[in-house]
Amino acid sequence: MQRLESSAPGFAKAFASIVADRRDSGADVAQDVARIIANVKAHGDEALADYTSRFDDHRLETDADWRIAPEECARAHAALEPALRAALHLAADRIAAYHRAQLPEDRDYRDADGVRLGARWRAVDAAGLYVPGGRAAYPSSLLMNAIPARVAGVSRLVVATPTPKGAINPLVLAAAHVAQVDEIWRVGGAQAIAALAHGTQRIAAVDVVTGPGNAWVAEAKRQLYGTVGIDMVAGPSEILVIADGANDPAHIAADLLSQAEHDPLAQAILITDSTALADAVEAAVMAQLRGLASAQVAQRSWEDHGVIITIASLAEAAELANALAAEHVELAIADPEPFLDTIRHAGSVFMGRHTPEAVGDYIAGPNHVLPTGRRARFASGLSVLDFMKRTSFIELDAPALAAIGPAAIALAEAEGLPAHARSVAIRLPQGEHR
Amino acid sequence: MQRLESSAPGFAKAFASIVADRRDSGADVAQDVARIIANVKAHGDEALADYTSRFDDHRLETDADWRIAPEECARAHAALEPALRAALHLAADRIAAYHRAQLPEDRDYRDADGVRLGARWRAVDAAGLYVPGGRAAYPSSLLMNAIPARVAGVSRLVVATPTPKGAINPLVLAAAHVAQVDEIWRVGGAQAIAALAHGTQRIAAVDVVTGPGNAWVAEAKRQLYGTVGIDMVAGPSEILVIADGANDPAHIAADLLSQAEHDPLAQAILITDSTALADAVEAAVMAQLRGLASAQVAQRSWEDHGVIITIASLAEAAELANALAAEHVELAIADPEPFLDTIRHAGSVFMGRHTPEAVGDYIAGPNHVLPTGRRARFASGLSVLDFMKRTSFIELDAPALAAIGPAAIALAEAEGLPAHARSVAIRLPQGEHR
Structure with a gap:
C-alpha cells in the first residue's frame, strides 16, 4: 500500500504513475x-x-x-x-x-x-x-x-x-x-x-x-x-473512495476491502482531507483483514495496489478523480451533490455515507458491468443499448428532393462521384438538371 | 453481375453465398x-x-x-x-x-x-x-x-x-x-x-x-x-434496392452505380418482382456506364459483385433483406411504410421513389457512417453517443439501505465475497447485522 500526500514534493510524479499503471495480466495470448x-x-x-x-x-x-x-x-x-x-x-x-x-x-x-x-x-x-x-x-x-x-x-x-x-x-x-x-x-x-x-x-x-x-x-x-x-474489454476492478474526516473508518476500510477481495490485481484508493481518518482507515484495513475468509486475495491487492492519498482540501479531489477515471467512485462526504457535478469520468458514483459500492454490485439496479482501467473516459456501463441497434430512415417527396437535391449534386461532383450526382439529378424536373 | 431467380432451383445456395461473401481486402496486416x-x-x-x-x-x-x-x-x-x-x-x-x-x-x-x-x-x-x-x-x-x-x-x-x-x-x-x-x-x-x-x-x-x-x-x-x-470497423460499401415494376429503370440503374463507383469491392444488389424492370435496369446500367467518369471502378464492382434477384412477390423481399442486413436499403416501391416495419436489419432505409441513397451521403442529415458487411445485425450508424459516455449513480439513505441491504448481504455471502457483505452489514442497525 502506498501513502501519498498531495502537498509533498514528488506527488505529481507518484500520482501519474498510479494513473498510468495498467494492472493487466500482461499475458500475450x-x-x-x-x-x-x-x-x-x-x-x-x-x-x-x-x-x-x-x-x-x-x-x-x-x-x-x-x-x-x-x-x-x-x-x-x-x-x-x-x-x-x-x-x-x-x-x-x-x-x-x-x-x-x-x-x-x-x-x-x-x-x-x-x-x-x-x-x-x-x-x-x-x-x-x-x-x-x-x-x-x-x-x-x-x-x-x-x-x-x-x-x-x-x-x-x-x-x-x-x-x-x-x-x-x-x-x-x-x-x-x-x-x-x-x-x-x-x-x-x-x-x-x-x-x-x-x-x-x-x-x-x-x-x-x-x-x-x-x-x-x-x-x-x-x-x-x-x-x-x-461489450467493452474489461480489466481488473477498482474503487476510489473520497471521504471526509467525519466517516467511521471501519466503514471506509470495509469498502476498500470489498474491492480488494475480487482479485490480487484489483485496486482500492482512498482520497481524504483528514490525516486522522487516513491513519484510522489504514489500521482498520489491517484489523478487518484478520479473520476475513478472502484475506489472501484482499491483502495482496491492498499491499500491491492499495493507495491512500491525503489532500489539503476536498476541492482537490475532483481533479484527481477525473485523472483516475475509476470504475467505482464513492463520495463518502457530507454533501455529495455538488461534487457529483465535478466528476466527469467515472463508471458509477455511490453517493453519501449509506451507499457502499457493494449495493451496486447486487441490488441497486444500475449495471455492475462498468468500464475499468480509465476507460470511463470514453466508455459506459453495460445497458440495453449494447443489445440494440438503430436504423435511420429518410423519405423525400418530389418537392423535398427539389429543395435539397441540388446541394447533394454540388457536393457529389466536388468529390468526384458523378454517379452519385446523377442519381439525384435524374429525379429532378428537367430544368434543374445540370 | 449475377442474375438470380428466387423460384429457380439452387437459389437458396446461391443467395447464401452472397450473404456469406465478405468482400474484404484479405490483407493480413x-x-x-x-x-x-x-x-x-x-x-x-x-x-x-x-x-x-x-x-x-x-x-x-x-x-x-x-x-x-x-x-x-x-x-x-x-x-x-x-x-x-x-x-x-x-x-x-x-x-x-x-x-x-x-x-x-x-x-x-x-x-x-x-x-x-x-x-x-x-x-x-x-x-x-x-x-x-x-x-x-x-x-x-x-x-x-x-x-x-x-x-x-x-x-x-x-x-x-x-x-x-x-x-x-x-x-x-x-x-x-x-x-x-x-x-x-x-x-x-x-x-x-x-x-x-x-x-x-x-x-x-x-x-x-x-x-x-x-x-x-x-x-x-x-x-x-x-x-x-x-467506431465500428467498416468494410466496403453496399446498397440493396428493392424496386417494383413501376420504377423508371434509369433511376434504379443510377442508384446501383452510385454505390458501385465507390470501390471495386462495393456491392449493389437489386431485388424486384418485375422481370421486365430487371432486364431494363441491367441494360440501363450498361448504358450509363458509358461516359461515366468513374466507370472503371463502377464497372468492376458491378461485374464482380453486382446482383439482380427477381422474386415472385415483394412479400419475399423482407426476408432476403434481413439476411443481407445491408448498409443502405432503398425501398423504391409504391407504399414503403408497411415495408419499413419488416426490415429488422439495415444501416439506413431510403423510402419511396424520390429518395436516392446519395441524398443520405451528403445532405439529408442522418449519418452516412453506417454498419457494413452484415454488421447492421448488431451495430448502428455513427451518432453523438459514440462521443459520449454515461455515469450511473446511486444514493441510499439509512432506511433505503435497511430495505435492500440484507438482500445484497445474502447474495455476497452466497458468492463467497465476505468483505462485500461486511461493507453493507456494518452500516445496518445492530439488530440487522449477521
Whole structure:
C-alpha cells in the first residue's frame, strides 16, 4: 500500500504513475487465441470438444454433456434457501426496472424542408453471455448481462460457461432460470467465444457477445469484434473512495476491502482531507483483514495496489478523480451533490455515507458491468443499448428532393462521384438538371 | 453481375453465398500494425516522422510540416465557389440538426424503496477523426464524423490525415473550417491512429478515434480498441434496392452505380418482382456506364459483385433483406411504410421513389457512417453517443439501505465475497447485522 500526500514534493510524479499503471495480466495470448478461433471456425463442434477435454477435463459427447437443460436450472432455483431465492428475485426485479427505463425512443418527424427523417431501435436477434467458471462464476454477473438483453427484446439468449470436471455453480443455474436464459452450453475460454461468434453444428451463431472472462476470453472478444458486437474489454476492478474526516473508518476500510477481495490485481484508493481518518482507515484495513475468509486475495491487492492519498482540501479531489477515471467512485462526504457535478469520468458514483459500492454490485439496479482501467473516459456501463441497434430512415417527396437535391449534386461532383450526382439529378424536373 | 431467380432451383445456395461473401481486402496486416503501434508508443514523433517520410513522401520538420493552421482552412473555405460553399453549409446545418435531436437525456429519480438512481451523459474530452488521403478524402466524411462530436460537446477535435507529397484536398480543409476542427495533423495510416491513441510529444492523446481508412487503419483501430473508444470497423460499401415494376429503370440503374463507383469491392444488389424492370435496369446500367467518369471502378464492382434477384412477390423481399442486413436499403416501391416495419436489419432505409441513397451521403442529415458487411445485425450508424459516455449513480439513505441491504448481504455471502457483505452489514442497525 502506498501513502501519498498531495502537498509533498514528488506527488505529481507518484500520482501519474498510479494513473498510468495498467494492472493487466500482461499475458500475450493473441497468437494462441487466433489459432483457437481459426480451429473452431474450421472444425466446429469437434474443435470445441477437443479443447474442452483438454482445458476443462470435461468430455462433450451426449447432449447432456454439451448443454444444461432448463429443467436443471429450474431445479437449482427451487432448491435455493428461500431468503437467497428472494434476494435473487429482488435483484432481478430491481435490475429490470432500472434497465427498462433505458429503452430508447424511436424518432419520426418531417423537417422544414419537407424531409421525413427518423430512426428505429430494434433488439439484436441473439445474444451470447459468457460466464466464467471457478472463482468468478457470479450469479450476479449473469443477471447483470442477461436482464438488459431480455429487456432490450433479444429473443434468443445463450450462455456459454466452462464446467471444469463437469462441475457448475448451482447459483449460476438458478440465476439463469430467473433471467430466462434459453440455452446454456458447457464450453469456455476463447473457444466458447469463437463458437458464439461463428456458430458450430450445435451452437447457432449470435450477434452480440458480452460477459467477463480471463485474458483468453478478452482477447477472443477483441479479435471477433466486427464479426459480432461485444461489450467493452474489461480489466481488473477498482474503487476510489473520497471521504471526509467525519466517516467511521471501519466503514471506509470495509469498502476498500470489498474491492480488494475480487482479485490480487484489483485496486482500492482512498482520497481524504483528514490525516486522522487516513491513519484510522489504514489500521482498520489491517484489523478487518484478520479473520476475513478472502484475506489472501484482499491483502495482496491492498499491499500491491492499495493507495491512500491525503489532500489539503476536498476541492482537490475532483481533479484527481477525473485523472483516475475509476470504475467505482464513492463520495463518502457530507454533501455529495455538488461534487457529483465535478466528476466527469467515472463508471458509477455511490453517493453519501449509506451507499457502499457493494449495493451496486447486487441490488441497486444500475449495471455492475462498468468500464475499468480509465476507460470511463470514453466508455459506459453495460445497458440495453449494447443489445440494440438503430436504423435511420429518410423519405423525400418530389418537392423535398427539389429543395435539397441540388446541394447533394454540388457536393457529389466536388468529390468526384458523378454517379452519385446523377442519381439525384435524374429525379429532378428537367430544368434543374445540370 | 449475377442474375438470380428466387423460384429457380439452387437459389437458396446461391443467395447464401452472397450473404456469406465478405468482400474484404484479405490483407493480413496485424503484425505490421502491431509493430507500428509499438514503435509510435516508444518513439513518438520520431517514429511518426520516419513513417511519414517513407509512406507519404512528406517530411515532418517545421511546425507547418506537421500541422495545418486554422487560417489555411479558413482560406480554403473562402476560396470555394459560392454554390459549393452554400452546399457545404446546408449539409453541415442539416447534419447538426439531426444529431442534436440524438442527445440523450439524463436520469435522476427515487424509487419505491427510497433509492435514488440515475445516470448522467457527458462528452468525451477529446476525439480524433481520421481522414484518408487520396481518392477517399471526402469532405462529407469529415462533416459526418466531426459534427456529431461537436454536437456531443467534445471540447478538443483533432483530425489526422496523410498528405502524400504534401498535397491535401482543399475541400477537406474547407469542411474542417465549417466543422470547427481544432487541430489537423499531417500523418496517416496505422501510425496516425497510434499517435491519437497513445499521444506523442506534439500530439496529445484523444479518448475516441473514428473515421474510415484502409486495412492498416482499420486494424490499428481494432488493436487500440480499449485504449480508446472507436467506431465500428467498416468494410466496403453496399446498397440493396428493392424496386417494383413501376420504377423508371434509369433511376434504379443510377442508384446501383452510385454505390458501385465507390470501390471495386462495393456491392449493389437489386431485388424486384418485375422481370421486365430487371432486364431494363441491367441494360440501363450498361448504358450509363458509358461516359461515366468513374466507370472503371463502377464497372468492376458491378461485374464482380453486382446482383439482380427477381422474386415472385415483394412479400419475399423482407426476408432476403434481413439476411443481407445491408448498409443502405432503398425501398423504391409504391407504399414503403408497411415495408419499413419488416426490415429488422439495415444501416439506413431510403423510402419511396424520390429518395436516392446519395441524398443520405451528403445532405439529408442522418449519418452516412453506417454498419457494413452484415454488421447492421448488431451495430448502428455513427451518432453523438459514440462521443459520449454515461455515469450511473446511486444514493441510499439509512432506511433505503435497511430495505435492500440484507438482500445484497445474502447474495455476497452466497458468492463467497465476505468483505462485500461486511461493507453493507456494518452500516445496518445492530439488530440487522449477521
